[in-house]
Amino acid sequence: MIVVERKNINDILENLKGFKKILLVGCNGCVGIYQLGGEKQAIELAMLINMGNKLKDKKIDTKAITVIRQCDKQIVKEELGPIITDCDIILSLACGAGVQTVAEVFENIPVIPANDTKFIGAQAREKGTLFEMCIACGNCILDKTGGICPVTRCPKSHLNGPCGGVYKGKCETDKERDCAWLLIYNKLKLSGKLESMKKIASPKDFTKAAHPRKQEV
Amino acid sequence: MTKSELIKSLESGKFTITAEIEAPKGINTEKIIQNAQLLKGYVTAINVTDCPLGNVMMNSLVPCHLIQEKVGVEAVLQMTCRDRNRIGIQADFLGAAALGIKNILALTGDHPRLGDHPQAKPVFDLDSVQLTMLIKKLNEGFDFNGHKLEGTPKFHIGVAATPGADPLELEIIKLEKKMEAGAEFVQTQAVYDINILDKFMDAVSHLSIKVLVGVVPLKSAGMAKYMNKHVPGIKIPEDIIKRMEKAEEPIKEGNTIAAEFLKAVKGSKAHGAHIMAVGTQQYVPTIIKQAGLI
Amino acid sequence: METSNAKKKAYACYQCGVCTGICPMARLTEEFKPRLIVQDFQSNQTEDILKKNSLWLCAACYCCYENCPQMINVTDIIADLKGEAVKYGNVPLKVNEDKCIGCANCEYVCPYGAIKVDVHDSKSKSNPELCISCGSCAAECPAIAIAMQNFADQQMKSAIEKTISSFGKGELRIVSFLCNWSAYAGADSTTSSRSIRVMCTGRIDSLFIYHAFLSGADGVLIGACNRGDCYYASGNINAEKRINKIKKQLGDIGVEPERLRFKWISRSEKQKFADVITDFTEKLKKLGPSPLRKMR
Known part of the structure; x- marks a missing residue:
């Protein structure tokens, strides 16, 4: 599966500068399974962003939603379509393929990645480590x-x-x-x-x- | 084209000695020319390294050319797979042939992570076996994809091997592949133990390859311990380390040990030796004389 | 069930209450009293118990059985009742199959094999008879698909908010999550922190920690069993891993990671607990109120 790594929260906040309504989009595919970008991680990230906003005394709305697969245009369109009007930037927790799919579906809304996409890997659960395999x-x-x-x-x-x-x-x-x-x-x-x-x-x-x-x- | 002095010497059955010098870090070529002059008369050919450890140095083709032209000693151009893809490698080889380079040592190359540019993208488009195949193809008058060349280069292909590798069988499998790909001689990783060498020579007895055994003179007991701990395939026996520890002049003692080993190599089934005295090239003639090989 | 051995034995109970007294879970909540369970069981009036979620609090430690003067196996009686309760739809946890992504993180973290991903539909299925509701699965679930029936997410969040609002003005707001089996035993000796008891620190979801800080906590302390001592095998180890990840995130965003502390405190280490609290309080005093609190 695709393995990602969370970007530093400050780099994410830097990219969010000037936006008022953020939609965080998690993905229940690979990144969800590896506990890197599922629903809980999307909510966690939203909470962290709220903390960042509190610290900088800013008022920004965050909303988190998760789709089964962000690399599927149809799913992205159907799941996000109805709520997309209510945000001015999308923060995607998916891999690079997911981020690009979302960016392609919603032409007039900026989409930024929350993660660095690293490799195709397999999991050694005992060590909690993901290894590149292909x-x-x-x-x-x-x-x-x-x-x-x-x-x-x-x-x-x-x-x-x-x-x-x-x-x-x-x-x-x-x-x-x-x-x-x-x-x-x-x-x-x-x-x-x-x-x-x-x-x-x-x-x-x-x-x-x-x-x-x-x-x- | 005529055969290289190196191959002629090896084929004649004479015990053949080569030495290695590093390309300059910078643009000053005087020092390597001086070093090469010191070696003249003692060695049959001089290798010039290709950015060892991935440290940026002068393209080895230039020192190779200068050594041949200005000093009059044959050069062995070392080429790694680390920095060039198959196009870049062929381009350099065609240039080398035009400048009269006759010997190539085809190497994998250290990973850039070990050197002074760890951020660099490693190339490794080919591995050392495939690099050997590529040179053979050039020798046939074609580029790697079979397009005809104007004029045919004639390179003698050397490869590397580690006699102390564990498991040895795996090392031999790879060496067999290199032979099949067209290798003619091998310059080995440093050896300090004659038993290891004998075992290796027995393991390659079925191959018609010329073996130049790697000899690295020790400079201190610390260097010996470091090499034992960190350099792959190197096993320096305890008694040698003890001799280095006791020595009042460690460099001299290291040279004596190298000379003794050189003598032992002459008595073995190996065809020659390759002396890698990085930074201490000036002692190479002494070592050879001490070993009674000149 | 009518003719089970447990049933026959239960008649011997004379309601001395040793079972409730010794039960670690009865200490946790008013709702769970083994003595009353045996009483209702004796008199065949189990309908109420069977509908209560608290039944699942029994962690099958067998303390009651070991201490019962009549040698009544209360634990097994409760186990029988648990089996019966499932028929009423009373289970320790519910998996929301619409949300479950079949990632098997729950399966991996469960030491009892009580939750497993079904190979046919790739959805997690729990086995109530094996589950003793430690809650590690829910804390690990990336899809928030597992709802614990005791210590539910909402309950925990309310407890956090309640704890924080209980502090007076100018008081340091320390929220402690304490393992009922270990650290909590030492908690009585101090009043400087309001503690939230959990069956296992493995239950502590990352969202609870973030919620505590966002709700205005100055510090969060997690008191867990020593390594190797966890009643639920590895809940404490999983919790530590989770906490370390959160610390990094807090540090990056600009909340001092020292405000989140994870400590191993066994039930016999009352002094250690007091020391930990004193040390933590002093550290927090130096740091001052949480930067998240100073604003607005």
Whole structure:
């Protein structure tokens, strides 16, 4: 799912300067599930904005609403349409796709993001941590790498094995991070598939990852 | 085109020595020319690094050219995948060929996070195996996508390997791929333990690759401990660290240890040595003489 | 149920009241008295109890059973009643399925497996027989889809407002959320703070904290069980994580994060509680009234 991180509240307030009626829009998709931009987070943020306003002695109305998916034009139009006239700026708690969808649907209302969109990730709940798992490169090689993506999980996106920077199984860029290629090697070895990494992997075809992409469905 | 001195020497079965010097941080090239002059007569070729650790330095092509032209020692152009995509790399190689560069060391490169520009966007369009493939393709007279070149470069391709890597099997798999991609020689990470080297040489005995063993003279016991702790694949034996601790002149002792190891390498199955004396190039001739290799 | 063992045993009760006296939950609210429950159960007049939400306050600690001179298993009697109550629609919590997004944060945080996302419709379903209403699920729910029947959101908010309005002019307004099992035991020894008891600090929703500050609190104290001591396994740990996140947000907006304090205080540490309150009060005195209060 898409992982986001809340912007500093002061940066958000800076962007809200001069506006009187703010509509906070949460999203119950990825960001809701990860407790980063759901209904509760939208209300929390509204309360924080109210605190900021109190501290600066300003009178600004906040209203929070949450939709199931902000990356769906139809949903955004139907859910927000009836109440949109009552605000002069929208603060979206969704990922970049959600923010842009809202911006496209409501042409004459400014839309600003509450979050920085970071990556496609998976959750390790025990640690309360989200890990990047896929960079959406457009040509998946997980079939050859034991289901572990070196394009994402190796900082150098190597396709043919580890670089010389692997130290005690960890990456040269972060001593806490496992070397993706060591994980792949171990996995392939355990599953008797080591042969699949002995063939040279050709350079990636980045035409499949050239922005902006589209997909007919 | 004729073969490079480096390859001729390796193929002749002679124990071959190369050394490494850093490109200047700035525009002054006098110092590296002086350093290269010191090495002349002692080494077959000189490597020039490509922004090691991701620290900004002069494009290594320029010092390589100057060393060949002004000093008359053959150069090994180091090229990493960190800063250039496949277009930039080919452009540099074509220029290098035009200037008479004959040897290339194809490297992955350290991640920019380790250097003086950690904010930089890492490129890594290719990895070292793919970089090797690319050079081979140029040698065939085509660019990487198969378009004909005007004139055909002839590079000898070197790669890196870590004899002390754990697990070694994974390192060997990667080296096999590099061989398949067209590598002719390998310059290894520093080794201090002859047992590690012997094990590595046995593991690569099925490959027809020329191995130049990395030798890094120690400057202090602290440096040895630091390398053991932080540099991947380096295992400096305890007795060497003790010798460094006891030494009154650690640099001299470090050179002696390097010379002794150099001698041991000569007696092993390896084909030569690659001396990386960063900042202490002036001692390289002494070390070689001390080892009785000249 | 008529012929259950519990029923037979209940006849032995002579209403000494030890169960109510020892019950940690009876201390929490007037509404919950094990003795009266056993009495009504004896005389078959359970209809009233079965409709009361307070039935779900029983956390199955078995203190009553352990201390009953007649060895009546009051806890199991209540468990039977809980099972019966479900038929009347009396449950510890309600999941609003229209709001539930199936994220499973509730499932992850529940130590009893009492709430789970149904794989068929991706909606959370609670199992009242396993639930002992600690409220962690409701506090974690990002969709505000879980409504606790005891310590409901609205009740908590009213309690916060009531506490704040109880302070006199010029008085420091400290709102304390205290775990009924631990920190609250020490709270009697001091009068300087008005405390809100909770079954578990895991119940403390981030919205409660923001609400307290927006309503004019100068400081908020959370008194939780020591690590590893939480009756509900991990409610205190979850609460600490939540509080730390809020502290950062408060600091960023310009409300001193020191105004929000999370402390581990076990039930035997009365002195520690008093010390914590004294220290916190002094800190807040130095900071002065909340910046949110100075305005307007």
